[in-house]
Structure formats: structure tokens, C-alpha cells
Amino acid sequence: MKILDIRTITGPNVYHHRPVLIMSLELESLAEIASTDVSGFSGRLISLLPGLKNHHCSLRHSGGFVERLRNGTYFAHIIEHIAIELSEMSGIGVSYGKSVYGGAVGKYLIITRYRCEEGMKFLLQSAVKLAEKLVFGESFDLDTCIKNTKNIISINELGPSTRAILDAAKKRNIPWRRLNDKSLIQLGYGINRQFIQATTTSMTSDISVDIAKDKNLTKKLLEEASIRVPRGRPAYSLEEAMEIREEIPGFLVVKPIDANHGRGVTVNLSSPEEIQSAFHLARIHSDIVMIEECLKGKDYRILVVGGKMVAASERVPAHVIGDGELCLSELIENENRNPLRGIGHEKPLTKIVLNIETETLLSKSGITLNSIPKKNEYVFLKETANLSTGGIAIDRTSEVHPDIQSMCERAVRIVGLDICGVDLIAEDIRLPMSSQSGGIIEVNAGPGIRMHHHPSFGVVREVGSAIINNLYPNNSNGRIPIIAITGTNGKTTVTRLLSHIIAASGKCVGTTTTDGIYINNIQVAHGDTTGPISARTVLTDPCVEVAVLETARGGIIKRGLGYDWSDVGIFTNLAEDHIGQDGIECLEDILKIKSLVIERVKAGGAVILNADSKEIVGLTLDPRSEMHTKKLTYFTLDANNIVIKKHLANGGHAYFVRDGEIFEAQGKIESSVIHINEIPLTLGGTAYFHAANVMAAIAGAHAINISDDIILKSLTSFSQKLNLGRTNLYKIGRGYLLLDYGHNPDAFQSIGEMGKRWNVDKITGVIAAPGDRADEIIQLLGETSAMAFDKVIIREDVDLRGRDKGIVAEILRQSILARKPQISCEVVLSSEEALRKSIDEMQTDELVIFFYEEIDVIEKIIMELGAIPSEDTSLFVKNLDERSKRGNAWLQYSY
Incomplete structure (x- = not known):
């Protein structure tokens, strides 16, 4: 079998109202072969994919497809069901599939819905390979196929923040479209269009993003606004870092000036050796390193959308809790088996990855991976509390003191972001900042919102809805008529x-x-x-x-x-x-x-x-x-x-x-x-x-x-x-010229009947037929022309649409003469020559109706010939019950 192409239809279509993939498949040697013609095929297929037993197929009951398979069904249909079953096994199960004749012997279209475009394309290709393998009695590596599909899905699926916002948009019936293989999404139509990429939107100021990235500049702006921030400044060298250490008593934080997700951040440092090691780690991520005092308290993330706080979480660094039996490495393995943990941002929580930061932290505590923590003993594996490094979140939205809420909202206003995550250190978020130590350590553009939608403890906060409300206030659905x-x-x-x-x-x-x-x-x-x-x-x-x-x-x-x-x-x-x-x-x-x-x-x-x-x-x-x-x-x-x-x-x-x-x-x-x-x-x-x-x-x-x-x-x-190319009338030569795009029998009849109502002596039709129409339609065009016009000149389109030159014209000529043998009918294949001939031979008060292929070409020629747009109403019969000067009664227009 040969796959000719796989195309994507992203909008409603003739197969389904939701997006589909269409695989064009050449069955080749299997074109006329049924499942019953290949010995043992059905058994091998069901053994490999037992889930096929549940497929209903057109019989509309469980096991229906297996009945079709055992009674004999063709391979396009089989591949459709294989692809659907593979999608189920890969976690992107779709229930719709269809196989239809593709217009040639052995060619079929296999249509399926999809949830992950690239993943489903891979499965369609895999379905063909699987069927071929089983036809020849060969093995197919199903496990590898499913594993590869899941990898493709993981690479191509939307991130959790984007998905949360889209879920909220769908609830509001806001249209959306993915613009690339990342997370860039268009919401709404026309004047109501907005873009999002995770929690960055088309309302997000680029300057404000740059400010938020520059931790030193952000701190300066907040400090000028009397908002409490940690002491410290940037260091451009290790020597300068050591100087700052002498200026700030107590423990320090060393971090890149413009990194995120906790990358390169080390906390609770005091000794020169620790500062040196942390400085080199931070330099991996940025040439400039921030040296700041390490504020004491709990780590909070305050989410501000449209100037208002919408959620607050306490973030707890990655950790495990001892049971008195398992060693540390076993506890970590168990925690990573938690179904809520995945790689990167694919799930509510991220798997805990051990690295040099973990080793350093454990070394400080005198713990190794083989140590057995006591029952209920907390062992922290990271110092930063980011979810991306394995941390968890506890919802604290309802506990935030009004003073802290106001301070965070003000900080975001100063930076100028529409959506912002404020990182706050405080002893107790329920108390005003004036009564405790702490302060704002960072503001973040494009903050992750996973922690608010999937807290480990506390209330789920639908912050995706808050973002949509900010983009589309007053319950707007983002649509235009x-x-x-x-x-x-x-x-x-x-x-x-x-x-x-x-x-x-x-x-x-x-x-x-x-x-x-x-x-x-x-x-x-x-x-x-x-x-x-x-x-x-x-x-x-x-x-x-x-x-x-x-x-x-x-x-x-x-x-x-x-x-x-x-x-x-x-x-x-x-x-x-x-x-x-x-x-x-x-x-x-x-x-x-x-x-x-x-x-x-x-x-x-x-x-x-x-x-x-x-x-x-x-x-x-x-x-x-x-x-x-x-x-x-x-x-x-x-x-x-x-x-x-x-x-x-x-x-x-x-x-x-x-x-x-x-x-x-x-x-x-x-x-x-x-x-x-x-x-x-x-x-x-x-x-x-x-x-x-x-x-x-x-x-x-x-x-x-x-x-x-x-x-x-x-x-x-x-x-x-304003209606170029549609019944456009011109005065030219001794008569009139009408240009129209008509190209089917109904159009020819309608235009012809209209001409018969006019005060003209003769009507000449210059006609053609598209080459990709069936012969019967071309013949009907000819028959209609014979009755509609007094004289016919047959031209031919430049685009022959698969026909040899002159073939369409000859079909038209024969059908015209068969219907009206006495009519004047000649063939002039060139459109330009046909047009010039019709004008040259024009009689007084004759109407030439020219059905064109390319309006620009024809317009240029008639302007050269002196055509003038006409609004001569004397041509038109005011009383439609009158006969024209040609003596022909007008015909009631009908479809």
C-alpha cells in the first residue's frame, strides 16, 4: 500500500463538524482483497489489538467490526479501525472514522477525527504499516509504536496554562485557532481578535515584560514606590559578588538577573565557598548575577490579572515524607510514580529530578540517598519552591490580608503587566506586611497557572476564566457577525x-x-x-x-x-x-x-x-x-x-x-x-x-x-x-456587449432569457465550458445555448482542466447543432480572437454576450476596442409583458 498524502481540515467539513485528517491511500495489490482472502489475518489482528472487539462499526453494536472482519471487509475500512484503536491506546482516543472511495480503482480516503494532529498522522501511517506486516505474517512492534506516539503527543500538546485558558474560552463560546506548533493561539474574530501564548496575551506590554525580566530594574522601581524588596544589587564578577556579601549581613540568595522557573537560583548562602559555587551556577544562565538578602518566611505566589488579585498559593519545595522503612531514593521513586506527576508541564505536578542542587542540599543536612528518614520526617530536595522543579502548591487565596493584596496589585500596576505572578516572602500571609518581615522578591510576566488550577491542597481557582474575563469583559464571546x-x-x-x-x-x-x-x-x-x-x-x-x-x-x-x-x-x-x-x-x-x-x-x-x-x-x-x-x-x-x-x-x-x-x-x-x-x-x-x-x-x-x-x-x-464581471453592459461598435462569468446551463439560460426582454435585434453568445465538467453537462450547456442565442461562437478556456485542445469545443458544437441545426455556430478557440470576431461582425443593435474566463484580459481588449460602460435604459423593456422588437415573448425566469 502507498500513502499519497495526509491533509488536515481544521474547520467543519463534509465528513464531520469537527477537525479531521484525510489520508489518501493507494491499496495497490490489496485493492480487491478482503480480510477473508488473507489466511489468518483477522485472527492475528484481533490478537494484537483485542480492543477492536469493542468497535461497533456500521452494525452499531459492540463486536460489530469483528463481525465485518470475519465476514470479509476491505483494507481501507480495516486501516480506519486500526488507526482508531491505536489512538485509544495512545491516550488520544477518537471515535469517528470513515473510509470512502477516492475517485480511482484502489484509491481510498480514510478520514479520522484527531485530538493531536501530529500524533494522529503518525498513527494513520502506523496503521498502514501494521496491516501490511500482518498480511505477510510478520510481527509489528506495538509497544514502540505507542511509545513513539505518546512522545509526539507530549511534544505537540498545549501547555497547561494555555489549555486552562482555552477551556475557559470554550465555556464562553469564544472561537480559537492554534497558529503554530507551540502555544500561540488566536482567540475571537476580526475586531475582537486577541492572541495568547500561555499567559502572555496581546494586551501584554513588551516593555513591561522587559522590566519584569530585569530583576534589578524591577526591584528599583518597586523600592522607589515604597514597596518592600530584599537588599542587594547585580554583580558582574565574582569579586563584586564577594563585595556585596560583605555589605549584606545574614544569608544570601544568588540568582541570574533574567532567568525564570528557578533556574540557577541558590538560597541560604553565607560562606565565600557557597557564594563562589552559586555565582558560577547562575552565570550559566546569565552574564549578570543578582546577590540579594535571603528573606525569611514562606514562599507565596500571588496572581494578578487585570489589576486584581485572582489567586494566591503557598509554594512548598520538592520534598518527600519518611515512613521509617524506605530509604530516600525509594521515597523519591514512589513520589514520582504519583499519577499527578509528569515530565515538564504535562501534568499538574512535575517529577522530581535529582541534580547538583539536590546533592548540595542533602550534603548540608548530612543525608544521602541511602538514608532512611524517620516516620513523618520531611526531607527537602530543592531549596526553591517552583512547581517546575517538583514543588507543590497550597491554595491561600481566601487567607490573603487586604494590605498584602493591595501591595501586590500596586506592584503589578507599577511594572505594567496585564497578567503577573508576584513572588512574595512572608511569615504569614494572613497578617499585614507592616507586622512581619518579608517582601516582594520578583514579579513574573507569563506566570504559570498550573498551581492554581491543580493545588495539592485547598480550593481550585479557575484563573483561566479570570484571564478570559480580562480579555473579553462583559461576557463577550469575541465574535463578529x-x-x-x-x-x-x-x-x-x-x-x-x-x-x-x-x-x-x-x-x-x-x-x-x-x-x-x-x-x-x-x-x-x-x-x-x-x-x-x-x-x-x-x-x-x-x-x-x-x-x-x-x-x-x-x-x-x-x-x-x-x-x-x-x-x-x-x-x-x-x-x-x-x-x-x-x-x-x-x-x-x-x-x-x-x-x-x-x-x-x-x-x-x-x-x-x-x-x-x-x-x-x-x-x-x-x-x-x-x-x-x-x-x-x-x-x-x-x-x-x-x-x-x-x-x-x-x-x-x-x-x-x-x-x-x-x-x-x-x-x-x-x-x-x-x-x-x-x-x-x-x-x-x-x-x-x-x-x-x-x-x-x-x-x-x-x-x-x-x-x-x-x-x-x-x-x-x-x-x-461595483459588480465587476457580472452582467456588465458596454456600448461598443454598432451594438452592445455584455460580460458575464456564467459557466453552467442555468446561467446561460438566465442570461439568454434576460436578453430576449431587451430591445435588440440579435443575440450572439460567445461561450465555453470548463473542461473538468462531465460530458453530459457540457452537452446541456450546448443545448441551452442553442435555445438562448441567435448565433453562437465557441471559444475555449486557457485552462483546459485535463482535456485535450478542441475536445470541449467539439462537444459543444455537436450538441448545439443537434438541438438547432439551422443556428449559426462556429468555433474560434482563442478567447481574444472570438471576442474580436464577435465585435467585428456585430450588426446594428446586436447584443453580444461574452462568457469570460479571465476578466482582466477581456477588459483590456474591449477598452482597446472603444467599449464604454453603458446604462442605456432604452435597451430594457419597461413593461415585462411586452414583446421585444425581435418578436420573441420573454420567458418567465425559473431555476
Whole structure:
């Protein structure tokens, strides 16, 4: 078997609403082989992975997978279950897996959820290796596989502080995204975006962090503020350290000037030899060494968030308690077996590691690792009380004296940190500092909060929630309004029109469309940007107050959605397009993909559906849409549409067109919004499909509380220059040129019917079909063109999408002539030549409709040919019941 690739989908997707991994696998010689075809395979697999006996599989009962295995199932399915079982054994168990046909014989996609991306990738690869080994009767080193996976998980998992903050964010429904393989996290969207990395946030001052790192500067600032700190100063040499020793009576502390986690810190020193040894240890971590008096008392950590104390802990250095039987080394081993202790920060407590500091401390006490401590005798193994060196914490939050709380909060204000850990030495935290010895020995930027969430004794303090409250006060969820638009045709127009309306309300809009990304009406990226990466670009920009996201099929299939929930989901229409692409075989497949946009509208959000499509209306009955939790609005071009009549009878909300006028209705109450003739986008009311787009946009704007006044003004100011490449009309030569991006039968029919309502003598269609569409769709495009246009020129896209040159054009030509043998139809493969030919041969009052591939190229050519943007309303038939001068009755637009 051969793994082709493993890709990650981080957002909701067509397989699952949570992140998944997709492994593309070529089964090669095992393509048509079932489990029953390999002698002894099933037995070997179950023997190695007995947990498979509990897998339900599609039979939905324990043991279901084993039944499938023994009755014969294929290897893609087997590997899916192996990967799931390995994940369970590795501590990142996932319950979802799926194997699907990958578009070619022997090629499959294996989809699994994941909790640790890199760990699950490794397990997918391991599942393939395991299956191969067992097929050939070879052994597989399962223990090493699990061990390696756990190492990968340990390296890649989030730290405890970040995890605690994220847990609090999730409770508040704040969206988040991991930005790297460390702990850098984006919280919130757009203007509400914040960053965290452990307990450092986007509100943390870089200057304040530098101050906190410089222990001498910090001490100076606090001392100037009349806050008690230990005497001492930095030493740049051993000689200077010895001088400071003479200046300060009593015991000393020697530590690096800018280290953390207790690294290089030695306490309770007095002799020159001890000072010398400690100085050299500190110099390993910093060129400058602090020499300070050693304050007497207990070691406390006060956590201050947003200027207020939120937790306090007493920290106790790493130690063991004797039982009168075991020697010291055995006691340490027992303590390290404590399930709460792990390596580094992986668990609430850290394993105790013996080092030179431990040896020195034990030597001072006359104890060795072979000594047997008395029962209940405390043996301290470290002098510093950091959790990272094996210490424990006792919650003292409720005991802190108000004077001490005030002093610590003031110290943090002076340094300027939003989140700060204050290290305090005091005899008793319940008493005011004025009545005891002690003082603040350090302030720490980015303090660990593990001790507060996992105290060894005392009350758990949810300080992650305090940090989230500081980042997002007033119970904010960090979100901005998100409007997602999907459908076959009209997505770009609705997206642009909605963005135009919302921008008119004074909001900064972030927009993704097929022609680029726009932030506050400024284009920041070019190209088709309708996928999740583009959506995240908008949602990461701190200027954006509202996101309007065109959301197309391709991005959904390949990468899922770029957001978790939207406030508004719009489904413009549904037509046969993309058949033959990405495994899409029918209209139902397209519906299933695009319906994800509706499924991911939040509870209480607005769903806006085209009532003229029975398939789209059917989504309201799909349990995945959870429509009972959402506000449903329909729009229709037919005021007598039975769907909206029933919907309104039940008190629902809808928009419809009656006598050329758009109406809004809620239950029995209806009101006129605007006549479609007044909207430039509808080209004098002849572009019925744009009337549908307008209703979708109005509904979307209303859903986020844009006023009627702003909506109406925006509808009348939305000119064709704001909708580039969509029904753009030009005066050129002896007639008119219309540019449009239509590329499916429905679009060709709609544009053709619109042209038949105009005062033109002849309509020429310059058409093409994407090469990756199924032959049947290309043939339907040809048949539609034959009926829509008087003359057809067939061009070909530059991107042939896997076809040989001329093949698509020939399919179109044959289908056109088969439908209408008498029509003028010729093939001019070059887009530029086809355009020039259509203009050169243009008759008086002829309309050429050019369906383009690249708008920039075509615009340049038509400008050279003297094209002028036209708003000539004399072209448009005001009364849609009239016949055009061509004598053809206009056809009622339908999807």
C-alpha cells in the first residue's frame, strides 16, 4: 500500500463538524482483497489489538467490526479501525472514522477525527504499516509504536496554562485557532481578535515584560514606590559578588538577573565557598548575577490579572515524607510514580529530578540517598519552591490580608503587566506586611497557572476564566457577525451587494469573493478566494467588524469551512454544475456539500433559502440543519409559491416579487420594499435572477439589523462597476456587449432569457465550458445555448482542466447543432480572437454576450476596442409583458 498524502481540515467539513485528517491511500495489490482472502489475518489482528472487539462499526453494536472482519471487509475500512484503536491506546482516543472511495480503482480516503494532529498522522501511517506486516505474517512492534506516539503527543500538546485558558474560552463560546506548533493561539474574530501564548496575551506590554525580566530594574522601581524588596544589587564578577556579601549581613540568595522557573537560583548562602559555587551556577544562565538578602518566611505566589488579585498559593519545595522503612531514593521513586506527576508541564505536578542542587542540599543536612528518614520526617530536595522543579502548591487565596493584596496589585500596576505572578516572602500571609518581615522578591510576566488550577491542597481557582474575563469583559464571546453565502449562481453578486450595504452602515467589512479578498473596500488579495484560508484571512484582520464570505464548493470539499459558526447562511440557488468534479455525480452531491453552510448557522441565527428550489427547501427537513433552532427566511420570484404561502401562514418570514415589486412579509403582514426597476443591478427589471439576488441580500442585511433606509439607498447606489464581471453592459461598435462569468446551463439560460426582454435585434453568445465538467453537462450547456442565442461562437478556456485542445469545443458544437441545426455556430478557440470576431461582425443593435474566463484580459481588449460602460435604459423593456422588437415573448425566469 502507498500513502499519497495526509491533509488536515481544521474547520467543519463534509465528513464531520469537527477537525479531521484525510489520508489518501493507494491499496495497490490489496485493492480487491478482503480480510477473508488473507489466511489468518483477522485472527492475528484481533490478537494484537483485542480492543477492536469493542468497535461497533456500521452494525452499531459492540463486536460489530469483528463481525465485518470475519465476514470479509476491505483494507481501507480495516486501516480506519486500526488507526482508531491505536489512538485509544495512545491516550488520544477518537471515535469517528470513515473510509470512502477516492475517485480511482484502489484509491481510498480514510478520514479520522484527531485530538493531536501530529500524533494522529503518525498513527494513520502506523496503521498502514501494521496491516501490511500482518498480511505477510510478520510481527509489528506495538509497544514502540505507542511509545513513539505518546512522545509526539507530549511534544505537540498545549501547555497547561494555555489549555486552562482555552477551556475557559470554550465555556464562553469564544472561537480559537492554534497558529503554530507551540502555544500561540488566536482567540475571537476580526475586531475582537486577541492572541495568547500561555499567559502572555496581546494586551501584554513588551516593555513591561522587559522590566519584569530585569530583576534589578524591577526591584528599583518597586523600592522607589515604597514597596518592600530584599537588599542587594547585580554583580558582574565574582569579586563584586564577594563585595556585596560583605555589605549584606545574614544569608544570601544568588540568582541570574533574567532567568525564570528557578533556574540557577541558590538560597541560604553565607560562606565565600557557597557564594563562589552559586555565582558560577547562575552565570550559566546569565552574564549578570543578582546577590540579594535571603528573606525569611514562606514562599507565596500571588496572581494578578487585570489589576486584581485572582489567586494566591503557598509554594512548598520538592520534598518527600519518611515512613521509617524506605530509604530516600525509594521515597523519591514512589513520589514520582504519583499519577499527578509528569515530565515538564504535562501534568499538574512535575517529577522530581535529582541534580547538583539536590546533592548540595542533602550534603548540608548530612543525608544521602541511602538514608532512611524517620516516620513523618520531611526531607527537602530543592531549596526553591517552583512547581517546575517538583514543588507543590497550597491554595491561600481566601487567607490573603487586604494590605498584602493591595501591595501586590500596586506592584503589578507599577511594572505594567496585564497578567503577573508576584513572588512574595512572608511569615504569614494572613497578617499585614507592616507586622512581619518579608517582601516582594520578583514579579513574573507569563506566570504559570498550573498551581492554581491543580493545588495539592485547598480550593481550585479557575484563573483561566479570570484571564478570559480580562480579555473579553462583559461576557463577550469575541465574535463578529459572519454571513456565509453559497449556491450555484449569484454568490458573488449577493456577497458584493451585502458588503456594499453593510459598509454603508459605517462598519468595516471583510469580504471574500471569486475575484479576491477585500478589507474595508480595499482589495488585499486577488484570485478565487472563496475557501477557508481566505475566510481566516478576513477573520484574523483586527479591523473587520462584519465578515461576508462567499463560500464555494471547492473550498468546502478540500478544506472545509474557515469558521466554526455563522450568524447568517444564504443559499442562493442550486443547479447542475461541477458534475464530474471531485467525485460529484449528481445534484444531490452538490446539495450535500453546500448544505454545510446552512448546518453551521448558529442557534438563533438566520437561514435564508431560495423557495423556488425544492432541493434547497428540502434542507429544512434535514435533521442536520437543526432548523428548529434557527430563524428561517425564504425568498422567491413567484408570489404564489406554495412554500412561502405555507411558511407565512405559520407566521414565517419571506420576500417575494409581485407585479415587479419586492415585498417583505411576516405572517399576514406584508410591506413593499422597492420596485425592481429602481435597482440598477436588475438592468431595468429585466434581470430576474438579480431580483432574486437582491432579495437574498436584503434578507441578509436585515438579519444583522441594518436599517431599511441604508438598505434602500445601497440598492440604488450599487452600480455595475461595483459588480465587476457580472452582467456588465458596454456600448461598443454598432451594438452592445455584455460580460458575464456564467459557466453552467442555468446561467446561460438566465442570461439568454434576460436578453430576449431587451430591445435588440440579435443575440450572439460567445461561450465555453470548463473542461473538468462531465460530458453530459457540457452537452446541456450546448443545448441551452442553442435555445438562448441567435448565433453562437465557441471559444475555449486557457485552462483546459485535463482535456485535450478542441475536445470541449467539439462537444459543444455537436450538441448545439443537434438541438438547432439551422443556428449559426462556429468555433474560434482563442478567447481574444472570438471576442474580436464577435465585435467585428456585430450588426446594428446586436447584443453580444461574452462568457469570460479571465476578466482582466477581456477588459483590456474591449477598452482597446472603444467599449464604454453603458446604462442605456432604452435597451430594457419597461413593461415585462411586452414583446421585444425581435418578436420573441420573454420567458418567465425559473431555476
